Amino acid sequence: MSVLNRLASSLGRRDEVPNQELARDLAVKKEKTGIREIAENLWNKDKNIQADCIKVLYEIGYHEPKLIAEYTENFVRCLKSKNNRLVWGGMTALAEVAKANPDAIFKHLGEIQKAKETGSVITVDNAISALVHTAAANDKYNKDIFPYLLKHLSTCRPKEVPQHSEKTLPAVNAGYKVEFVKVLEKRMEDLSDSGISRVKKVIRQADKM
Numbered sequence: 001m002s003v004l005n006r007l008a009s010s011l012g013r014r015d016e017v018p019n020q021e022l023a024r025d026l027a028v029k030k031e032k033t034g035i036r037e038i039a040e041n042l043w044n045k046d047k048n049i050q051a052d053c054i055k056v057l058y059e060i061g062y063h064e065p066k067l068i069a070e071y072t073e074n075f076v077r078c079l080k081s082k083n084n085r086l087v088w089g090g091m092t093a094l095a096e097v098a099k100a101n102p103d104a105i106f107k108h109l110g111e112i113q114k115a116k117e118t119g120s121v122i123t124v125d126n127a128i129s130a131l132v133h134t135a136a137a138n139d140k141y142n143k144d145i146f147p148y149l150l151k152h153l154s155t156c157r158p159k160e161v162p163q164h165s166e167k168t169l170p171a172v173n174a175g176y177k178v179e180f181v182k183v184l185e186k187r188m189e190d191l192s193d194s195g196i197s198r199v200k201k202v203i204r205q206a207d208k209m
Contacts, residue, residue, distance in 0.1 A: 003034040004041060007056070009048035019052050023059030027067060035060060039071045047083060054078065054089030061096025068093060069101040076108045079115040087119060091126040098133035105134045106141055113148065124160075128152065128167050135171035146176045153183050158190040162198035172206050181206055 003026070004010055008018040026034050041053045057075075061068045068075075075097065078090025094112065098105045105112070109131075116127035128149070135145035149168050156164060165184055172180050181203050188196050 003031075003037050004049065007049060007052040009046070009052050016055060019055045020059055023056045024063060026056070027060045027063035030064075030067065032067070035067060039068075039074055042074055042078065042086065047085075050083060051085045051089070054086055054093065058089060058093040058096060061093055065096040065098075065100035069097045069104060072097050072101070072104040072108070076111050079111055084120060087115065088122040088126065091115060091119065091123045091130065095126040095129035095133065098130045102134040102137035102141060105130055106137075106144075109134075109145065125163070125167075128164050132168055132171045139173075142171060142173060142176070146171060146173075150176070150179055150183055153180075153187065158187070158192075158195065161187045161191060162195045162202075165199055165202045169202055169205060172209060174209065177206055177209055 003022065006018060006022045008014070008016060011018050025031070026038070035057075038053045038056050041049055042057075044050055044053070057068050057071065072094070075090040075093045078086040078093075081087055081090070091112070094105060094108075112127055112130055116124050119127065131145050131149060135142045135149065149171065153161060153165060153168065161184070168180070184199050184203055188199055191199060
């Protein structure tokens with residue numbers, strides 16, 4: 001039986017529970033054939049199926065990132081879609097892939113950064129996660145990516161600074177620690193009291209590295 005029959009839209013459901021249950025089953029059983037069928041239907045003519053499939057794939061990534069890593073090219077293609085659900089869903093999947101295969105993400109830095117510059121809030125959040133996980137993988141990747149992360153923290157909206165500084169922390173190393181702290185200290189001028197409190201905590205954590 002086709003796994004498409006278990007998608008929310010196929011069942012006439014408007015909630016995400018069927019997609020989450022399918023993702024969990026495919027991940028636990030490592031059903032590569034089923035996962036492949038889901039990936040192939042990212043381009044289904046029915047946009048509801050497209051939406052369900054990207055949801056299933058990044059939910060699989062939450063459980064077991066390496067099971068979706070081979071579909072990195074598909075997710076990058078999603079970033080160029082006119083369907084915004086595929087764009088932010090693809091970036092969410094790439095953020096999970098970065099945990100298992102940062103090499104695959106590094107090959108597509110340009111596409112990820114471009115999508116981040118024009119994307120929705122969810123797209124931006126997950127782009128930062130994808131870049132951070134990749135930057136944290138090794139010194140070469142860190143050297144290429146961390147300046148971009150610093151630039152983002154310098155220019156992003158004030159309300160994004162606390163969350164994105166927290167996200168960036170795993171990629172901070174001795175070479176960039178001083179610059180990271182300087183950027184955050186400068187941005188605190190723009191923040192609310194709660195934002196300042198969160199950023200000060202990040203700075204304390206960075207200082208311990």
